[in-house]
Amino acid sequence: MCGIIGYAGHRPAVPVLVEGLRRLEYRGYDSAGVAFIENREMHILRAEGKLSSLENKIAGSSHHMATTGIGHTRWATHGVPVERNAHPHRDNSGRLALIHNGIIENYQEQKSWLAGLGYTFSSETDTEVLVNLVAEGRKHTQTLMEALSWALARVEGAYAVALLSIDEPNTIYAARQSSPLVFGRGVGENFVASDIPAFLPYTREVVFLEDGEMVKLDPSGWQVFDAKTLAPIEKELNHITWDVQAAQKGGYKHFMLKEIFEQPRVVADCIAGRADAVHGVRLPELDGLAAPKRLHIVACGTSYHAGLWGMGLIESWARIPVRVEIASEFRYRDLILDKDDVVLAISQSGETADTLAGMRRAREMGATVIGLCNVVGSTVSREADHVIYTQAGPEISVASTKAMCSQLTLLLLLALHWGRQKGTLPADAQASAVRGLVGLPSVLEAELPRMREVAQSLSRKYSSARSFMYLGRGVQFPLALEGALKLKEISYIHAEGYASGEMKHGPIALIDPEFPTFALALHDDLFPKVKSNLEEVQARDGRIVAITHPGLELPVDDAWVIPEVWGPLNSFLVLPCLQLFAYEVADYLGKDVDQPRNLAKSVTVE
Numbered sequence: 001m002c003g004i005i006g007y008a009g010h011r012p013a014v015p016v017l018v019e020g021l022r023r024l025e026y027r028g029y030d031s032a033g034v035a036f037i038e039n040r041e042m043h044i045l046r047a048e049g050k051l052s053s054l055e056n057k058i059a060g061s062s063h064h065m066a067t068t069g070i071g072h073t074r075w076a077t078h079g080v081p082v083e084r085n086a087h088p089h090r091d092n093s094g095r096l097a098l099i100h101n102g103i104i105e106n107y108q109e110q111k112s113w114l115a116g117l118g119y120t121f122s123s124e125t126d127t128e129v130l131v132n133l134v135a136e137g138r139k140h141t142q143t144l145m146e147a148l149s150w151a152l153a154r155v156e157g158a159y160a161v162a163l164l165s166i167d168e169p170n171t172i173y174a175a176r177q178s179s180p181l182v183f184g185r186g187v188g189e190n191f192v193a194s195d196i197p198a199f200l201p202y203t204r205e206v207v208f209l210e211d212g213e214m215v216k217l218d219p220s221g222w223q224v225f226d227a228k229t230l231a232p233i234e235k236e237l238n239h240i241t242w243d244v245q246a247a248q249k250g251g252y253k254h255f256m257l258k259e260i261f262e263q264p265r266v267v268a269d270c271i272a273g274r275a276d277a278v279h280g281v282r283l284p285e286l287d288g289l290a291a292p293k294r295l296h297i298v299a300c301g302t303s304y305h306a307g308l309w310g311m312g313l314i315e316s317w318a319r320i321p322v323r324v325e326i327a328s329e330f331r332y333r334d335l336i337l338d339k340d341d342v343v344l345a346i347s348q349s350g351e352t353a354d355t356l357a358g359m360r361r362a363r364e365m366g367a368t369v370i371g372l373c374n375v376v377g378s379t380v381s382r383e384a385d386h387v388i389y390t391q392a393g394p395e396i397s398v399a400s401t402k403a404m405c406s407q408l409t410l411l412l413l414l415a416l417h418w419g420r421q422k423g424t425l426p427a428d429a430q431a432s433a434v435r436g437l438v439g440l441p442s443v444l445e446a447e448l449p450r451m452r453e454v455a456q457s458l459s460r461k462y463s464s465a466r467s468f469m470y471l472g473r474g475v476q477f478p479l480a481l482e483g484a485l486k487l488k489e490i491s492y493i494h495a496e497g498y499a500s501g502e503m504k505h506g507p508i509a510l511i512d513p514e515f516p517t518f519a520l521a522l523h524d525d526l527f528p529k530v531k532s533n534l535e536e537v538q539a540r541d542g543r544i545v546a547i548t549h550p551g552l553e554l555p556v557d558d559a560w561v562i563p564e565v566w567g568p569l570n571s572f573l574v575l576p577c578l579q580l581f582a583y584e585v586a587d588y589l590g591k592d593v594d595q596p597r598n599l600a601k602s603v604t605v606e
Helices: 013-027 051-059 107-116 126-140 144-154 244-248 255-261 263-271 301-318 353-364 379-383 402-422 427-462 474-491 527-538 567-588
Strands: 003-008 031-038 041-048 068-074 096-104 157-165 168-177 182-185 190-193 205-208 213-218 221-226 294-299 322-326 341-347 368-373 386-389 467-472 494-499 517-521 544-548 558-561
Touching (some): 003 013, 003 096, 003 157, 003 168, 013 031, 013 051, 013 190, 031 096, 031 157, 041 051, 068 096, 068 168, 096 126, 107 126, 126 144, 126 157, 144 157, 144 168, 144 213, 255 263, 255 567, 263 427, 263 567, 294 301, 294 353, 301 322, 301 341, 301 474, 301 567, 353 368, 353 379, 368 379, 368 402, 379 386, 402 427, 402 567, 427 558, 467 474, 467 527, 474 494, 474 517, 517 527, 517 567, 544 567
Parallel strands (some): 294 322, 294 341, 467 494, 517 544, 544 558
Antiparallel strands (some): 031 041, 031 068, 096 157, 157 168, 168 213, 182 190, 182 205, 213 221
16 A cells, blocks of 8 residues: 655645655655656655655755656555665656556566566566556557556556656646545646545545546646546546545544455455466465475464464365464474474564564574565565565554454465465365455455444443453454454453353353353354354353354344355454454444554564
8 A cells, every 4th residue: 555646736746745645654654755847857756764754855856846746655565665666666768757556466577578678677666667568658659648558458456556757747647446546626736646635735626536547637627538448537526525634544533444444455455466266376475485394373462363363274274283372472482393394473564573583583493484464674574584465555553453354365375375285175175265255355345334333233232341252163263362352452341252162161150141242153064062152151141242144043132144255254254343343332432442552553572
């Protein structure tokens, strides 16, 4: 997830761009840059790190006459976060500059093709490939708009792009496919950006661009086109009433809620280039690495729960023995590791101190380390032997939501990858998993609004509880742990997660009408066992909320029915239910949802 902004108008462009980038910095903060044209020359200023680094560069440059430009703040996906990989990127001629949010899945193929034509590259990004594709398209078409359309037809994946050219110095072309882009109409000026906050101080008149659309804008006008045919499209202007803070959250009350609702996009981004119905699963990050004989998953908090969930799939599908370790314990144990063992370190930030310490011990003992993290260039990614990026985008709320969704997605892909590598997973199961995974974002997209309605209703009913018990079996047990953690983190209500069968080994003593149970009771082989456990709770006058599937009879007070999908993919529907319940309880109680007390986003101390 990156932030892009384009401006064409009557004001000095660079200050407008920097102001917009400041409002978009929550979308990316690895590097930033701007491009503008002055005296018929393309000027690009870029800097790694926070936006302040770019501002320092701009302070020493001349840009007083430029009234058109593009800007970008980056969340790295291809290439480490250094200046050469920062946007904007120019083509070999230096006449084009382009910024990009998204992932071009076939960029390596296009890069090789362009290299054969004599193009050279100075970065590791897919964006530099795309701007040179536009340059090549210019040789085959009559206009710059046609060249951009030609280039976009050759690429696969998600993108929102904005293009600036010396040949049309007051014009910006922008297009989108599966990545957000919005146009803003001003008076004598026009804007394009990945989010409304970028230009909200200047206009509240916006056009929401759809997939496959392109917009051409200059200071005096704008027009939207079909990106393939270039046929004009009529678009409706919308008047925005949000303030800047609400706009940064996409109109949501809290970042946590926004990030829960981003999970369909997260799944799609995680599998982009890694899984499809034709090719199955591809994890090029692990090329040359044999399936491990033993796997140790090392993580903390929510990432630990994701690891527990992944353990069941990897053992079942790939027949690899897996041990899941809390990193703060793993680092101090008298470990038994050998060179055939693989350690999988999971960390959203890539900077978790205990996880890093565990990685370092494992490497000292000769084990291979795979890093599974969200931040390109983080310490985990630098120190691991292999790294897999979850590509969830920045997560602002302290309580992790979409990051866990991305971790589950990659763990499922790992199980499929190793299962295929070892020949332990039947082809029909592989096909069902991939087919279900590809269709999962649309199911989630449709269900999330209804899930929130149910969560709101239940939160009013159960917000007075002082303690909760969460129960689950099999792959749902780690989600029970995560549901309890979320409720504790943001509502400050005590909650404990248990394997359902363990409930009668002590915790059942706590059951009474004031101590509710939240159960995960889905349509699987373990459903009769879960139902039996809940009958034990009901016999002791305990109130029960259960997430379940249509047609299942349960002795519960509140049945939260969700659609049934294929096998373990049901967890991806359970997870947002648990997150939304915790969110709605905390919000109803007036808690600081995004910044709960005593917690930090990244735990970089022991």
